[in-house]
Amino acid sequence: MYRLKYLELRGIVLRSSAIRRLHLMGQTNPPFMSGVPELLLLRLLGQREMYGYELVKSIKLVTSDAISLGEGVIYPVLHALERHGSLKAKRKKVDGRTRVYYSLTAKGKKRLERLHGEWQRIQTGITAALEVPANA
Amino acid sequence: MYRLKYLELRGIVLRSSAIRRLHLMGQTNPPFMSGVPELLLLRLLGQREMYGYELVKSIKLVTSDAISLGEGVIYPVLHALERHGSLKAKRKKVDGRTRVYYSLTAKGKKRLERLHGEWQRIQTGITAALEVPANA
DNA sequence: CTCTATACCTAGTAGCTCAAGGTATCGCGG
DNA sequence: CCGCGATACCTTGAGCTACTAGGTATAGAG
DSSP states (O other), X not given: OOOOOEEEXXXXXEETHHHHTGGGTTOOOOXXXXXXXXXXXXXXXXXXXXXXXXXXXXXXXXXXXXXXXXXXXXXXXXXXXXXXXXXEEEEEEETTEEEEEEEEOHHHHHHHHHHHHHHHXXXXXXXXXXXXXXXX | OOOOOEEEETTEEEETHHHHTGGGTTOOOOOTTOOHHHHXXXXXXXXXXXXXXXXXXHHHHHTTTSOOOOHHHHHHHHHHHHHHTSEEEEEEEETTEEEEEEEEOHHHHHHHHHHHXXXXXXXXXXXXXXXXXXXX
């Protein structure tokens, strides 16, 4: 028979295996695969300033259609990055249409480097897993 | 002034740009980055049959800790793949503990190949985008 | 005059991944 | 002999990303 072990912590009663995993609590990691659209945007904007619609086309182009992010993905990310201080926006009137040009700030450069590194780590890991020969 | 154009279709009134995007409707694409945990599981099981807990440890091992999927990720995916017919399960009693061994079916092999190809395409695309020199 | 391309935007949803929690057995150290 | 850590299975609910669908507006081609 399994015997319950009670432990009162912060007013909450914990039992069994939960006790042993307490050290993990408090950190809410984001899904490990996410942030790729953001990375692509930061990377492209790290080379020259561009506007939203242009970025949508550009991503399709440089990835040879492998990745196609709609406007509904691009614009919200752009706005979030601007709020966060990674990008700064500049409105320009061209041919009667308004374009919003974005460029990287110093903070954005830092973020780009961090995300780039993370992606490399994950990508290397997955590649290794997919190439694993016969041992494991 | 912008003039509305009404179009009744299937009882729903559509206007403007929505009309031009109708051909896109009906296909609900999953997020393009997802399915990596599934791919890793299929790949490992394509080499030899393993049980859940072993897979959790194995993924950490072969990716050198780059990717760490918890049991809460592994087990649901395993169950879904079994329901789908990609895996078949076999219960074994070892040292008083029950292990559920999974192995690939023919359907699972097909799925593995498809996901592998998709991943390769996406990975190549992202790499290209990240390496783009100065043109775009 | 209408269609297409350009150019901006938001809301709601789908679904994947995660943290947290639960049950049970075995072996080791105290 | 009791507790702890490791092994081994499992589920629920929350969080968050990225997607689809939809909206407005101008310019130019046919």
